[in-house]
Amino acid sequence: MRVSVVIPTHNEAQAIERVLADLPSDLTTEVIVVDSNSNDGTPEIAAKMGALVVQEPRRGYGRACLTGLATANSPDVVVFLDGDYSDRPSELPILLAPIAEGRADITLGSRLQERRSAGALPWHQVFGNRLAASLIRLLYGLEISDLGPFRAGRAEVLRALALEETTYGWAVEMILKGALAGFRVVEVPVSYYPRIGKSKIGGTLKGTVGAAWFILSLIVRYYFQHRRAGTPRPA
Numbered sequence: 001m002r003v004s005v006v007i008p009t010h011n012e013a014q015a016i017e018r019v020l021a022d023l024p025s026d027l028t029t030e031v032i033v034v035d036s037n038s039n040d041g042t043p044e045i046a047a048k049m050g051a052l053v054v055q056e057p058r059r060g061y062g063r064a065c066l067t068g069l070a071t072a073n074s075p076d077v078v079v080f081l082d083g084d085y086s087d088r089p090s091e092l093p094i095l096l097a098p099i100a101e102g103r104a105d106i107t108l109g110s111r112l113q114e115r116r117s118a119g120a121l122p123w124h125q126v127f128g129n130r131l132a133a134s135l136i137r138l139l140y141g142l143e144i145s146d147l148g149p150f151r152a153g154r155a156e157v158l159r160a161l162a163l164e165e166t167t168y169g170w171a172v173e174m175i176l177k178g179a180l181a182g183f184r185v186v187e188v189p190v191s192y193y194p195r196i197g198k199s200k201i202g203g204t205l206k207g208t209v210g211a212a213w214f215i216l217s218l219i220v221r222y223y224f225q226h227r228r229a230g231t232p233r234p235a
């Protein structure tokens, strides 16, 4: 199985080396760091560690993931992982197993099952993620508990979904479109720790409320769009 790992970064110099060092090299075919205008040496560290560094000057988490997906060289599976060492890259096999065994098209690492370390997620993030996951369970019938950043998907499925969100909505777009198209989305428990470096979004209540509002409205909007249009299953 050819596995491409995509890591979006914006100023993650304090963490990126540990993220790259912890990725099991025997399981990864290539590691792509998609960097947006870091001025702290992140791309240089990533290149030194052997990652393929792609510059993406247009900001946005989703934009970086899309650029990484477009850059990946004939992968079977594409993995998305944050560059702040909140996730444990050594847990990659947990995400790959259901795909390798032919049980899943997309796997989602849930931080809200048993493995989260104390203080890794502030209460407002736990609440927001549980709320979004409940809404997805209710409207889409998908058994998920969280919208975590450590995810994997079969490359042909990810490409068929024609994802286009350029912000943090990208992750939820992948889940919703995947579910609506009838692909097998499977959640697995992963660990989560306080990020290394400065929190940019999730650490503040204001950032979380803004992101939560956007994501909840996306969940409802896709649901009604699908009911109106009867979204066909991508080829």
Ligand SMILES: Nc1nc2c(ncn2[C@@H]2O[C@H](COP(=O)(O)OP(=O)(O)OP(=O)(O)O)[C@@H](O)[C@H]2O)c(=O)[nH]1
Residues within 6 Å of the ligand: 007, 008, 009, 010, 011, 012, 034, 035, 036, 056, 058, 059, 060, 061, 064, 081, 082, 083, 084, 086, 149, 195, 198, 199, 200, 201, 202, 203, 204
């Ligand atoms: N290339 C690129 N990467 C980004 C951008 N914004 C965020 N990232 C990276 O995307 C990943 C997720 O962003 P985070 O800042 O960790 O978001 P979060 O986990 O919701 O919030 P905190 O960890 O509290 O900051 C990190 O590796 C960031 O460096 C961007 O505009 N471009």
Ligand SMILES: [Mg+2]
Residues within 6 Å of the ligand: 082, 084, 086, 195, 202
């Ligand atoms: Mg983070």
